[in-house]
Amino acid sequence: MATIDDVARTAGVSTSTVSYVLSGKRPISAPTRLRVEKAIRELGYRPHAGARALASSRTQVIALMAPLRVDVDVSVIMQFVTGVVTAARTYEHDVLLLTQDDAAGLDRVASGSMVDALVVMDIEDDDPRVPLLATLRQPTVLIGLPHEAAGLSCVDLDFEGAGRLAVRHLSARGHRAVGLVGSPPAVLERHTSYAERILRGFRSEAQALDVQAGHVACESSPSGARAAVDSLLAAVPDVTAVVVHNEVALPFVVSALHDRGLRTPEDVSVLAVCPPEVAESQPVPLSSIDLPAHTIGAVAVEMVMARLDQDHPAETRLLTPRVVDRGSVHDRSAVPEPGVSP
Amino acid sequence: MATIDDVARTAGVSTSTVSYVLSGKRPISAPTRLRVEKAIRELGYRPHAGARALASSRTQVIALMAPLRVDVDVSVIMQFVTGVVTAARTYEHDVLLLTQDDAAGLDRVASGSMVDALVVMDIEDDDPRVPLLATLRQPTVLIGLPHEAAGLSCVDLDFEGAGRLAVRHLSARGHRAVGLVGSPPAVLERHTSYAERILRGFRSEAQALDVQAGHVACESSPSGARAAVDSLLAAVPDVTAVVVHNEVALPFVVSALHDRGLRTPEDVSVLAVCPPEVAESQPVPLSSIDLPAHTIGAVAVEMVMARLDQDHPAETRLLTPRVVDRGSVHDRSAVPEPGVSP
DNA sequence: CTGAAAGCGCTAACAC
DNA sequence: GTGTTAGCGCTTTCAG
Numbered sequence A, B: 001m002a003t004i005d006d007v008a009r010t011a012g013v014s015t016s017t018v019s020y021v022l023s024g025k026r027p028i029s030a031p032t033r034l035r036v037e038k039a040i041r042e043l044g045y046r047p048h049a050g051a052r053a054l055a056s057s058r059t060q061v062i063a064l065m066a067p068l069r070v071d072v073d074v075s076v077i078m079q080f081v082t083g084v085v086t087a088a089r090t091y092e093h094d095v096l097l098l099t100q101d102d103a104a105g106l107d108r109v110a111s112g113s114m115v116d117a118l119v120v121m122d123i124e125d126d127d128p129r130v131p132l133l134a135t136l137r138q139p140t141v142l143i144g145l146p147h148e149a150a151g152l153s154c155v156d157l158d159f160e161g162a163g164r165l166a167v168r169h170l171s172a173r174g175h176r177a178v179g180l181v182g183s184p185p186a187v188l189e190r191h192t193s194y195a196e197r198i199l200r201g202f203r204s205e206a207q208a209l210d211v212q213a214g215h216v217a218c219e220s221s222p223s224g225a226r227a228a229v230d231s232l233l234a235a236v237p238d239v240t241a242v243v244v245h246n247e248v249a250l251p252f253v254v255s256a257l258h259d260r261g262l263r264t265p266e267d268v269s270v271l272a273v274c275p276p277e278v279a280e281s282q283p284v285p286l287s288s289i290d291l292p293a294h295t296i297g298a299v300a301v302e303m304v305m306a307r308l309d310q311d312h313p314a315e316t317r318l319l320t321p322r323v324v325d326r327g328s329v330h331d332r333s334a335v336p337e338p339g340v341s342p
Numbered sequence C: 001c002t003g004a005a006a007g008c009g010c011t012a013a014c015a016c
Numbered sequence D: 001g002t003g004t005t006a007g008c009g010c011t012t013t014c015a016g
Helices: A004-011 A015-023 A030-043 A049-056 A074-090 A103-111 A129-135 A159-172 A185-189 A193-209 A222-235 A250-259 A276-280 A293-310 B004-011 B015-023 B030-043 B049-056 B074-090 B103-111 B129-135 B159-172 B185-189 B193-208 B222-235 B250-259 B276-280 B293-310
Strands: A061-065 A094-098 A117-120 A140-143 A153-157 A177-181 A212-216 A241-244 A269-274 A287-290 A316-319 B061-065 B094-098 B117-120 B140-143 B153-157 B177-181 B212-216 B241-244 B269-274 B287-290 B316-319
Touching: A004 A015, A004 A030, A015 A030, A049 B049, A061 A074, A061 A103, A074 A094, A074 A276, A074 A293, A074 B074, A074 B094, A094 A103, A094 B074, A103 A117, A103 A129, A117 A129, A117 A293, A129 A140, A140 A293, A153 A159, A153 A193, A153 A293, A159 A177, A159 A193, A159 A241, A159 A269, A159 A287, A177 A193, A177 A222, A185 A193, A193 A212, A212 A222, A222 A250, A241 A250, A250 A269, A269 A276, A276 A287, A293 A316, B004 B015, B004 B030, B015 B030, B061 B074, B061 B103, B074 B094, B074 B276, B074 B293, B094 B103, B103 B117, B103 B129, B117 B129, B117 B293, B129 B140, B140 B293, B153 B159, B153 B193, B153 B293, B159 B177, B159 B193, B159 B241, B159 B269, B159 B287, B177 B193, B177 B222, B185 B193, B193 B212, B212 B222, B222 B250, B241 B250, B250 B269, B269 B276, B276 B287, B293 B316
Parallel strands: A061 A094, A061 A117, A117 A140, A140 A153, A153 A316, A177 A212, A177 A241, A241 A269, A269 A287, B061 B094, B061 B117, B117 B140, B140 B153, B153 B316, B177 B212, B177 B241, B241 B269, B269 B287
Antiparallel strands: A094 B094
16 A cells, blocks of 8 residues: 555655645645655555544544434334434535444444444433543444433423424314324333424413314334324324324325224324335325424534534534425314314 | 553553553462553553553454445444444454445555454455455455455355255245245346355255245335235246245334235245344234344454464355244145135 | 553545 | 654564
8 A cells, every 4th residue: 555655755745745735734835745646545544544544643534423212213223223323424524323322332433432422322311321422532423312402502492392383283274182103112112202292392381272182102013003092093083184194004004094994084084204215105095294304414414513613612502393284184174163074 | 641651650560561560461479460460550541542552462353344335224334234243242352434435445545554353344256355365464354255265264144055055944844836026127137146145045956855946135115015916927827925034124014914904924935134132013913034133243352363363274164054934934734735724 | 471562544624 | 835754552573
């Protein structure tokens, strides 16, 4: 492998000159720049990442911890991941992927100076990784919202707002009894923040608008979906709309409703909370509150880069939810009294 | 951050001694080892990855290129990815994730000495990345089977064997007319090797066993699945079993069959080719030829590490396919003549 | 069993 | 606008 000295020699300049044409950190005359670039091309020169990291304290790598928990839809995780990777490349960074959910991995890559910054997914309300992250010298952004962010940046969809928006959207279309089919019990038990936040928003807005609201957890499986539907129908017999925040169970919830003789959207409306791709690719496309996973990943990178390059202060960014109509929410407001469907 | 010299100083030894207790590359007396370890603990010392890479030419990182192509089921990709990441940790390595499918990314991380080795997924028959990879000084293993491996290691499920096994399995159970619902046209068009290999095995075994065989490509969508089922039924009206090698379309193929009045498995048997998790989590579990994606990822890492540590020669490993019965293949061999179902 | 010291390849003062 | 050079923090001969 050619080194920077080889390049300098064949270009007839000093090593620093080569370094500076590479970094652009000082002006170089056109002729020398050209000679250097030619030498680089001829020798197929690539700076040695380790040497560069050692000298500059910059690795051009960020860590991404993407725990592949059961019950969390992998396609959603993948969206976050690609969002992060794509955005990172934009900032000349690569991504080191950690899939095991432990503080040790974060500590290893950060303390060992393998990365310039960290992005951590699937944050729980009281997440054991947060205190560690707060001690690192590299900036971190959390995807999710812990109870105590300890000075770290956070980014996520505003799930509480999404819960409210869902109820408001349905209420405005004449629905007076709505259900939320949510995350699996395991997700709730570990107090993953989004599950609790959407529920809070859902309930508070239902109360405010005097809408009857039921919530059921839902295992991410066909049988789990059937059970959830049954228990929701038992709890809220008059339910006319159901919000589903569970990508894996989503298709099964819809088919479970059908199996019980409830058509979508004539008998019961369905509003999903999921990435647009998921809502579109259902057997019948579903209206949804989009979870812009790819975007969130990209924003996480932007935030972390802003902290690195301009030591921008920490902040929390909650993306505003919006409803995308794909026809699975029925407008009942034309029907004055809940009556017999045609 | 504490450096190795800090550790040496507080332990009262030389830097090389610290280095050697860390690497274990030469014997250290118990007392000094203990003193050094204590110092390391007290200072919270972590070797600087860049410095180590510079001095040792080892980064303890491997690159994984996992192109997230449309039409390829993300959950399967994720299985490969976690297989690779988990196995890599076993060898004290981390994983740098590349998601964009280009030779440039591979060249960047390899020529820049960011990684010790590379694992490349989703190899096409005539893959443009292969010639580049062959020139790198880092060992590479391909997940998939290109036409010309150029001296690189390869690992994959034996898809040709899987195609044969599928036909043999169905034939042994009395099926004389079988279909293969395969990858999307786009996958076939880019000559992704597994799609062609399974088809070759499927056809050759059908011919050998005198079984009528039809093949249709299948877009990864509900409508694509319906279209594929229709065209298969048109081509092979008497079909009694269908092999599905398309994780995304799988549930829709099954429901399309049902919509056409064909029950599983009484009227038409279904044999999937997919990871066990996918086959199990269908609305009704499906018998399958397991695609051990996690294992393949892990084997890829083992192979690449063997080349690194023991410069083991390149080789190609094809994992033997096997059928896992989950009840979706009907045994017709008891029925002497194809007759009316009860 | 342990130490001294020469790099590894690059960046960034500091000179001119 | 360009060159010289002192590190960055580690590994690994070479000595003892």
